[in-house]
Amino acid sequence: MPDKKILVVEDEASIADIVRSYLVREGFSVSIAPDGTSALRMLKERFDLIILDLMLPDMDGEEICRTAREVTDAPIIMLTAKSTEDDRVTGLGLGADDYVVKPFSPRELVARIKAHLRRSDARAGSDRLSFNSSDLVINASSMEVFRQGALVPMTTTEFRLFLGLAEKPNMVFSRLQLVNIVQGYDFEGFERVVDAHIKNIRQKLGDNPRQPAYIQTVYGSGYKFIGTPDEAQG
Amino acid sequence: MPDKKILVVEDEASIADIVRSYLVREGFSVSIAPDGTSALRMLKERFDLIILDLMLPDMDGEEICRTAREVTDAPIIMLTAKSTEDDRVTGLGLGADDYVVKPFSPRELVARIKAHLRRSDARAGSDRLSFNSSDLVINASSMEVFRQGALVPMTTTEFRLFLGLAEKPNMVFSRLQLVNIVQGYDFEGFERVVDAHIKNIRQKLGDNPRQPAYIQTVYGSGYKFIGTPDEAQG
DNA sequence: AGTTCTTTTAAACAATGTGTTAATAATTAA
DNA sequence: TTAATTATTAACACATTGTTTAAAAGAACT
Numbered sequence: 001m002p003d004k005k006i007l008v009v010e011d012e013a014s015i016a017d018i019v020r021s022y023l024v025r026e027g028f029s030v031s032i033a034p035d036g037t038s039a040l041r042m043l044k045e046r047f048d049l050i051i052l053d054l055m056l057p058d059m060d061g062e063e064i065c066r067t068a069r070e071v072t073d074a075p076i077i078m079l080t081a082k083s084t085e086d087d088r089v090t091g092l093g094l095g096a097d098d099y100v101v102k103p104f105s106p107r108e109l110v111a112r113i114k115a116h117l118r119r120s121d122a123r124a125g126s127d128r129l130s131f132n133s134s135d136l137v138i139n140a141s142s143m144e145v146f147r148q149g150a151l152v153p154m155t156t157t158e159f160r161l162f163l164g165l166a167e168k169p170n171m172v173f174s175r176l177q178l179v180n181i182v183q184g185y186d187f188e189g190f191e192r193v194v195d196a197h198i199k200n201i202r203q204k205l206g207d208n209p210r211q212p213a214y215i216q217t218v219y220g221s222g223y224k225f226i227g228t229p230d231e232a233q234g
Numbered sequence: 235m236p237d238k239k240i241l242v243v244e245d246e247a248s249i250a251d252i253v254r255s256y257l258v259r260e261g262f263s264v265s266i267a268p269d270g271t272s273a274l275r276m277l278k279e280r281f282d283l284i285i286l287d288l289m290l291p292d293m294d295g296e297e298i299c300r301t302a303r304e305v306t307d308a309p310i311i312m313l314t315a316k317s318t319e320d321d322r323v324t325g326l327g328l329g330a331d332d333y334v335v336k337p338f339s340p341r342e343l344v345a346r347i348k349a350h351l352r353r354s355d356a357r358a359g360s361d362r363l364s365f366n367s368s369d370l371v372i373n374a375s376s377m378e379v380f381r382q383g384a385l386v387p388m389t390t391t392e393f394r395l396f397l398g399l400a401e402k403p404n405m406v407f408s409r410l411q412l413v414n415i416v417q418g419y420d421f422e423g424f425e426r427v428v429d430a431h432i433k434n435i436r437q438k439l440g441d442n443p444r445q446p447a448y449i450q451t452v453y454g455s456g457y458k459f460i461g462t463p464d465e466a467q468g
Numbered sequence: 469a470g471t472t473c474t475t476t477t478a479a480a481c482a483a484t485g486t487g488t489t490a491a492t493a494a495t496t497a498a
Numbered sequence: 499t500t501a502a503t504t505a506t507t508a509a510c511a512c513a514t515t516g517t518t519t520a521a522a523a524g525a526a527c528t
Binding site: 075085088089092093095096097098099105107108110111112114115116118119168170171172218219220221224 | 309319322323326327329330331332333339341342344345346348349350352353373375376377378389390391
Binding site: 220 | 514515516517518519
């Protein structure tokens, strides 16, 4: 499970360094935020897991936890010297997935990280999505879309948008949600960008908005993907 | 998050009892297996989470963990007196999701259980309401309503209104409340818009105001949804 | 720097839904 | 029963929302 991005929010440089060295050795890509402000800034990137020290110079760790939960679904492991039962219970209640008390064993931390990532991976599932008896195949890692076996060239934005929709067939996404899938969580511009991209994707797929096979407009709400997932592997 | 089934695999009756009492108090349904043999037998049922003592009279806990992983995807929390770093690292490596060392705080255990179940729930995405033995099914994320298996097309406004009513069966909503469900909380116009939407929804559902099956008028007050929710999943 | 490709913005047009109205029917109270 | 209140229904105009086109702005590449 290499290539996973982990954010370590920790003000004590010595601890941050130890954690980093262990994680790098396991093949993870590690970013370090020394305080809450930079943590929240960095969360505009997407991370696969977050390690969060509760005692930070500028901000309440619990506040960060709550805010982080609004923009990411990644597992959060709280890492802290606060060791009372109450601390642990409220920490877990805040949306954290795990609670590790200092001083901690780096090896155990790594083991816990792997356990959480194993879950996330299982959830994210396969790299290859197939619909309507292989009529449509989307390959996430190669960023390729095939319709009836033929490659449909898409731009990066188009692909992200389309993949985002196809990962949850039938679920209605608002334009704001779709913009957030494509970009970071702080887009300022016009929501209607989405319309333009959808139009281009439809054109490339030969999809008619009136009688769509792939992307359906939900008047007043947004768009949904309507392909039928094939069983297991296509 | 009630109605969750938890399996506790623990040979010491005193500990099993404590755990059970805490879990029952939280509304969970608890089963206890005093040894590995019975644990594997009981795993033919489906559980939402498994608490597994590693020291059992008849069988190696690690073996149980591996076997359990083959038949269920439920989170496994290891509960054990083995507290060395190696124990914990290998335990988590075996497919367990968490590792709690005895003596443990029951409250923390409950908090950890909830954290894991929260994840499982998010994955399952139980946003589906079912009434009158699946006569009526409402799916929130796809914004679809099915009556006797047939899709009932609704506009966004109609869907929001109907979902708002159905989320609290039997509760009377005033027209103002309903308008606020559909729009922001600053609607200026005429409350009777609701009547129009209700009429359209009823028409689409084939519901007669005189003898309604779904939406009942409460003369002088507003409307209520009168379907009977099905247990768990429909 | 210049060129090409991608993304965003803007505006015009088309489609659809919503809120309003007004007439009718039902319910409640006197 | 009658009058007053409240709900139902259908029709319609307007406003909202979606689509498409074209062009400007921005990135990426040579």
